[in-house]
Amino acid sequence: MSAAAPVANKKARSFTAPSVIPGFRATFGFTIFYLSLVVLFPLSLLIFRASSLGLSGLYGIAVEPRVAAALRTSFFISFAAAAIDVVFGLITAWVLTRYEFPGRRFLDAIVDLPFALPTAVAGIALAALYAPNGWLGEPLADYDIKIAYTRWGILVALVFVGLPFVVRTVQPLLAEIDAELEEASATLGASRAQTVWRVLLPPILPALLTGFALAFARSVGEYGSVIFIAGNLAYISEIAPLLIIVKLEQFDYAGATGIATIMLAISFSVLLAINLIQAWSQKRFGHV
Amino acid sequence: MEIRIERVEKDFGDYPALRDVNLTIAPGELVALLGPSGSGKTTLLRAIAGLSNPDRGRILFDSEDATTLSVQERRVGFVFQNYALFKHLTVADNIAYGLKVRPRRSRPSRAEIAARAAELLEFVQLDGLGARYPAQLSGGQRQRVALARALAIEPRVLLLDEPFGALDARVRKDLRRWLREVHRQTGLTTVFVTHDQDEAMELADRVVVLDKGRIEQIGTPDELYDRPASPFVLSFVGEALALPVQVADGKVIFQGKELHVSSENLRNGPARVYFRPADIALHGGQIGALEGRVEAVRRTAAGLRASISIPGYDQTVEVDTVDRAGTTLGSSVPLSLNNVRIFSTAAEETLGDGAGI
Numbered sequence: 001m002s003a004a005a006p007v008a009n010k011k012a013r014s015f016t017a018p019s020v021i022p023g024f025r026a027t028f029g030f031t032i033f034y035l036s037l038v039v040l041f042p043l044s045l046l047i048f049r050a051s052s053l054g055l056s057g058l059y060g061i062a063v064e065p066r067v068a069a070a071l072r073t074s075f076f077i078s079f080a081a082a083a084i085d086v087v088f089g090l091i092t093a094w095v096l097t098r099y100e101f102p103g104r105r106f107l108d109a110i111v112d113l114p115f116a117l118p119t120a121v122a123g124i125a126l127a128a129l130y131a132p133n134g135w136l137g138e139p140l141a142d143y144d145i146k147i148a149y150t151r152w153g154i155l156v157a158l159v160f161v162g163l164p165f166v167v168r169t170v171q172p173l174l175a176e177i178d179a180e181l182e183e184a185s186a187t188l189g190a191s192r193a194q195t196v197w198r199v200l201l202p203p204i205l206p207a208l209l210t211g212f213a214l215a216f217a218r219s220v221g222e223y224g225s226v227i228f229i230a231g232n233l234a235y236i237s238e239i240a241p242l243l244i245i246v247k248l249e250q251f252d253y254a255g256a257t258g259i260a261t262i263m264l265a266i267s268f269s270v271l272l273a274i275n276l277i278q279a280w281s282q283k284r285f286g287h288v
Numbered sequence: 289m290e291i292r293i294e295r296v297e298k299d300f301g302d303y304p305a306l307r308d309v310n311l312t313i314a315p316g317e318l319v320a321l322l323g324p325s326g327s328g329k330t331t332l333l334r335a336i337a338g339l340s341n342p343d344r345g346r347i348l349f350d351s352e353d354a355t356t357l358s359v360q361e362r363r364v365g366f367v368f369q370n371y372a373l374f375k376h377l378t379v380a381d382n383i384a385y386g387l388k389v390r391p392r393r394s395r396p397s398r399a400e401i402a403a404r405a406a407e408l409l410e411f412v413q414l415d416g417l418g419a420r421y422p423a424q425l426s427g428g429q430r431q432r433v434a435l436a437r438a439l440a441i442e443p444r445v446l447l448l449d450e451p452f453g454a455l456d457a458r459v460r461k462d463l464r465r466w467l468r469e470v471h472r473q474t475g476l477t478t479v480f481v482t483h484d485q486d487e488a489m490e491l492a493d494r495v496v497v498l499d500k501g502r503i504e505q506i507g508t509p510d511e512l513y514d515r516p517a518s519p520f521v522l523s524f525v526g527e528a529l530a531l532p533v534q535v536a537d538g539k540v541i542f543q544g545k546e547l548h549v550s551s552e553n554l555r556n557g558p559a560r561v562y563f564r565p566a567d568i569a570l571h572g573g574q575i576g577a578l579e580g581r582v583e584a585v586r587r588t589a590a591g592l593r594a595s596i597s598i599p600g601y602d603q604t605v606e607v608d609t610v611d612r613a614g615t616t617l618g619s620s621v622p623l624s625l626n627n628v629r630i631f632s633t634a635a636e637e638t639l640g641d642g643a644g645i
Contacts, residue, residue: 188386
């Protein structure tokens with residue numbers, strides 16, 4: 001993959017439209033170099049390692065019941081968490097951009113906390129809160145609801161870490177929407193709900209999808225916060241990244257790379273799909 | 289439909305945006321709200337539309353109290369200065385929007401909506417552009433789409449907020465003429481806001497001049513030009529010059545000499561004599577002792593234009609003449625004024641500041 005850089009550079013003149021802004025060669029070269037060194041090189045090593053397994057070997061790992069369960073847990077719960085984040089993130093961004101109220105800036109800053117906190121800290125805090133003897137866990141236990149040490153716990157942790165991604169991608173777009181558009185919609189007879197649905201949501205759909213993709217990607221890779229609250233029961237609440245660590249600890253390097261490669265492939269296809277949908281929605285709704 | 293505005297007032301914090309506004313707009317009339325920025329003209333228009341409610345007073349649509357109606361219920365066509373088109377919808381969908389959001393039982397069928405949108409596109413002379421997005425249109429075209437969208441709901445009144453404000457001069461001129469035509473064809477009671485007095489005078493049947501939240505004068509363009517009710521109207525509607533004078537016992541004194549200007553109903557004290565640039569001429573007349581000094585003379589197509597300074601007045605006055613001999617540079621010339629108007633200077637503004645002696 002890294003061999004692409006010099007080739008691309010040589011062809012730069014022909015595959016870009018002529019531009020008066022100088023610096024294409026330098027910045028493009030740097031981008032390719034940097035991406036290769038930091039992203040593509042480690043990943044290609046991973047694929048190189050996994051290639052010794054062969055496709056049949058990978059398939060063998062994927063259908064191992066414990067691995068399959070962990071992959072399902074990781075991807076389905078990440079998807080659900082990202083979906084929940086889209087709803088709550090949108091509402092949060094809405095409140096932060098549309099209204100002036102005391103403490104708005106403070107609330108705005110709080111949104112970023114999941115970014116800044118070591119996720120293990122968040123995981124321990126959540127576990128303590130939702131444990132059967134915790135502040136929230138105890139009253140919930142009275143209704144026979146168990147959060148900590150179940151899949152619900154994973155969901156709670158992933159919603160927590162993914163929220164800022166949605167808020168931060170949607171916020172600038174929401175802030176840009178002119179109040180006159182809402183007024184125009186109202187004078188044309190649209191109810192408030194119709195205005196939200198037909199006027200406000202379509203332009204921010206691409207940003208919502210981006211936020212979803214980011215939150216999903218983050219959730220799939222999330223490790224620290226989840227392992228403290230999940231309970232990590234094999235077949236039930238064990239996530240794929242944890243299983244990789246488990247394999248590593250058992251010196252099953254091939255198994256670990258195998259799972260990692262499968263995760264990489266699934267993540268890549270999901271993100272690619274989201275990007276395609278987003279490109280379509282940009283074309284459909286993004287006329288500015 | 290008739291719009292009646294009764295004692296409407298609105299405050300923005302401590303700042304009174306509208307003060308005791310009374311206005312009746314006849315059915316089918318085309319009325320301009322004219323004033324400088326901050327005069328309350330847009331606030332008044334938005335109050336009629338229901339986009340903001342007055343703090344006091346009522347707005348009646350025919351005999352129905354509109355102040356209790358929501359924006360949606362008022363059925364007003366509102367055109368925004370910056371068009372406020374929905375960028376993610378095509379032109380045709382923008383126009384059809386008001387029909388599509390109707391509750392199911394009063395909503396026309398899909399085919400009827402499409403037909404109505406096409407008809408309106410033709411009406412605003414944009415046929416064939418229905419599939420485009422607003423970003424692909426010019427400013428003038430967008431404004432037409434905005435108007436078509438407002439007309440689609442069959443509004444009871446048409447309200448336009450600085451409809452041509454964001455357009456360049458040539459397009460603006462075309463659209464003005466066109467709006468007049470739209471008004472004639474639809475027969476809708478139409479109110480538009482503008483800060484451009486030419487636009488107000490050219491388009492409107494009647495012009496409402498606002499300043500600082502108060503109506504200064506309501507009248508036809510003729511009335512505003514010929515019988516301005518206040519110094520504000522006089523200087524806002526067309527160019528006007530103002531000589532600072534003193535009124536004493538029925539006499540009008542400028543620079544220590546009497547001007548023969550009628551001063552009835554004026555209290556003693558500082559006042560200003562207003563006149564239009566066209567109403568000053570270069571010969572002695574009945575007005576009395578007004579003299580100026582020729583500062584410059586230029587040739588124009590019709591004759592000569594002299595710049596004349598008047599002692600005691602800080603601006604030079606441009607006067608057209610054909611008399612080359614009478615306008616040698618630096619010479620003193622007698623001036624005559626026609627159609628002057630005199631208003632007492634309000635107590636708070638003393639003679640010195642605005643007029644500058």
